[in-house]
Every structure is written in structure tokens, then in C-alpha cells.
Amino acid sequence: MRTIDMRTFVVLTRTRNFRRAAEELNTTQPAISSRLTAIERKYGSRLIERGSGVFRLTDAGELVLKGFEAALDELDQVSAKLSGSTLKRSSPLRLGAIDTVAATWMPDLIDALHARFPGVQIELTVDGTAPLLAGLMADRLDVAFAIQPLIDEGFRSFSSCMLQMIWAGSPRLIDPGHRYTPGDLARLPIISFAKASPPFLMLAPYFHDEKLLATNLTSCNSLYAIVNLLIDGFGVAALPAVSIRRELKSGQLCALNVSKPLPPMPVVASYQALTQQDTIRAMVETSRTVAGEFCARVEPGTAWVE
Incomplete structure (x- = not known):
């Protein structure tokens, strides 16, 4: 399976739109359709239900997606190790956070991300939970720190911390x-x-x-x-x-x-899990570390990691 075909599938799954996928991959919509058809032909199964406003991964599509994610992740890691380079990101890191996160450990996270991705631009959006999750769904954000998770195909969530x-x-x-x-x-x-x-x-x-x-x-x-x-x-x-x-x-x-x-208030991180796995994983790992260090610094019982 060609790398470009695997990447096309995960980008299409994330964007849920042939035009946006084509723009992101610098190609045409017919090329995206052709690659998807080739993948479905290879596996002998329909992977995406589409048409009349419906865009949904089939069970076979879910299985193929997980395999492609893992394969692309491994390839990115191998490339980084062979080149001896640190993680790089040409596009901005797009973070979204509720007020409470922005007012507490977000500055520490931004410092840590600058240290891990030298020279990278960071775009921070501070808003309520619903707008942040909508922005993540629309591919305007890479990671959102909110009170509720985004539960949908192509996204993963984890608990950052609990707040008294x-x-x-x-x-x-x-x-x-x-x-x-x-x-x-x-x-x-x-x-x-x-x-x-x-x-x-x-x-x-x-x-x-x-x-x-x-x-x-x-x-x-x-x-x-x-x-x-x-x-x-x-x-x-x-x-x-x-x-x-x-x-x-x-x-x-x-x-x-x-x-x-x-009751305590949860802070939940949701993120896209379909492309640039090395970068997203580094962001997630860094945010976990920063949130944990913040909880250890503040008065006991006011913030903790589950």
C-alpha cells in the first residue's frame, strides 16, 4: 500500500470532505476519489458510507483506519530517527482551551511546546466547551481542552485533570x-x-x-x-x-x-488522531506532563490527575 494512499484515507476521514482533503494534500478531488476506490478495491470492502449528507466509516473502515494510523506513525518515527532530527512542524499548533485552563497551566504548556518545537507558531483560542469542540470537529483546532470530550470518529480524548x-x-x-x-x-x-x-x-x-x-x-x-x-x-x-x-x-x-x-470539574483534552501522529502525540504527551506538574504545585485538593 502506498504511503500517499494511506495518508489520503486518514485525511479524508478526518476532514469528511473530498474538497478539503484535496486542498490539504495539494491534489484534486478526482484524485482523492480514485485513491479511495483503489483502497476499497484492494480490501474488497466498502470503507466509507457516503452520499446524501452521510459520511461514516464502516466497520471495515474503522479497522483499516487503525492500521493506517499505526503504519503512518511508525513511518514518521523512522524518518525522524534516520534523519536525526527533532520533531518539526511547519504549520502552527492550534490549541483551544476554556478560560480556566488559559488562566492556570496553559502558559506552562505553551512554554513547553516552544521548547519541544523550536520556532513553531502557536495559535491559542480561548472559548467555551461547545465552540471549542465545534472548532476541533471543523479542523480549526488540533487539540481542545474543555469540560466535555469530543466523541466522534477520528478523535480521541483523555482526562487532563480534575478541578475542585x-x-x-x-x-x-x-x-x-x-x-x-x-x-x-x-x-x-x-x-x-x-x-x-x-x-x-x-x-x-x-x-x-x-x-x-x-x-x-x-x-x-x-x-x-x-x-x-x-x-x-x-x-x-x-x-x-x-x-x-x-x-x-x-x-x-x-x-x-x-x-x-x-462536584469537581473535569478538564478533558480531545484531539485529532488521524494525521501527523508524531506531532499530535508529542503535544498530548507534553500536555499530560504539564497538567500533572501544575497539579503537584498547587494547594493539595484543588487540582489532581486521576
Whole structure:
């Protein structure tokens, strides 16, 4: 099997579009179709169900994809070893992250990636979970660090870390010595992340379980803005403790003593697993290391690796 045919198959599977695959491989759509037909003829099986808006790997296609991924990965590693070169990347590394990651261990990850890929450009997109996963799906990102994984063909996910969630507010607004029940919290102004986001959706069962409803609620799509509103005494919010560790240490914010703790928030990395396996694998390995080192540095119980 020719290397170009294997690479064509994995690129087509990732992009799910003959035109985009042709553009990425600097060829034509008929050439992509011809290569796919040759592969299917060789294995005597239809590998991709396509047409009328449908693009789906068959069981045989899944098997062939895994084989091609492994083969291309090995070939890339052999080429790197024979040339004696370190990993290189001509195109930018496209990272996506939620606010919390951007405000905590993302700077360390960027430094580590620059050290591993000298001279590489890094494009960082900071957004909510849904837009990040959509960007990954549309091939605008290589890796996304979000609260939920992207579960789809051609993508893999792993847990980067878990973050302790706390209720926090300005000492001008809250009483650090009081033990707040869900009922107490429901009577306070609450600032949450954007509606329909995973952190926002977490609030509903927190109060509904107690047959309460937080009515004085303001949503915001920026962690930076939420923190500043808290410091100004605008309300209280449920946030990862590590994202406001400096404000807690300085006394600008206080953690509320609550009768009902919040569940931890996961940070999940999702990434494309079909092309440039050496580069993507290096990014993944580096992010695992950086997240682990960050968790070991911060206050115990505020961030951990499962």
C-alpha cells in the first residue's frame, strides 16, 4: 500500500470532505476519489458510507483506519530517527482551551511546546466547551481542552485533570464564618458562566435537589469578567479554586463555607488522531506532563490527575 494512499484515507476521514482533503494534500478531488476506490478495491470492502449528507466509516473502515494510523506513525518515527532530527512542524499548533485552563497551566504548556518545537507558531483560542469542540470537529483546532470530550470518529480524548469547585465572593458581601446552605446561596446574587455551558448546567441540580431555585442569577461568558464582578461585590459564583488562587491568597475573594459541596470539574483534552501522529502525540504527551506538574504545585485538593 502506498504511503500517499494511506495518508489520503486518514485525511479524508478526518476532514469528511473530498474538497478539503484535496486542498490539504495539494491534489484534486478526482484524485482523492480514485485513491479511495483503489483502497476499497484492494480490501474488497466498502470503507466509507457516503452520499446524501452521510459520511461514516464502516466497520471495515474503522479497522483499516487503525492500521493506517499505526503504519503512518511508525513511518514518521523512522524518518525522524534516520534523519536525526527533532520533531518539526511547519504549520502552527492550534490549541483551544476554556478560560480556566488559559488562566492556570496553559502558559506552562505553551512554554513547553516552544521548547519541544523550536520556532513553531502557536495559535491559542480561548472559548467555551461547545465552540471549542465545534472548532476541533471543523479542523480549526488540533487539540481542545474543555469540560466535555469530543466523541466522534477520528478523535480521541483523555482526562487532563480534575478541578475542585468552590463558591467564592468578596469579603464585603459574604460572612466567612457562616455556613451557607443552598437556600442561603439562592437568596444571594449569583454569577454563572454562559447559559447552556457545562458549569451553568451544573447549578440547576445543585439547587433543584434542594427544591430551590436561584432566581437572582447573571450569566457571563468570561472568567476574567466574573472574577472582577466578584471582587466588586456584585455576587457569588461557583468557580475552580485554582482559577482564583491569587485572589483568594490576597484576600480579595473568600471561599464560602457551604453545607453542600460542589462536584469537581473535569478538564478533558480531545484531539485529532488521524494525521501527523508524531506531532499530535508529542503535544498530548507534553500536555499530560504539564497538567500533572501544575497539579503537584498547587494547594493539595484543588487540582489532581486521576
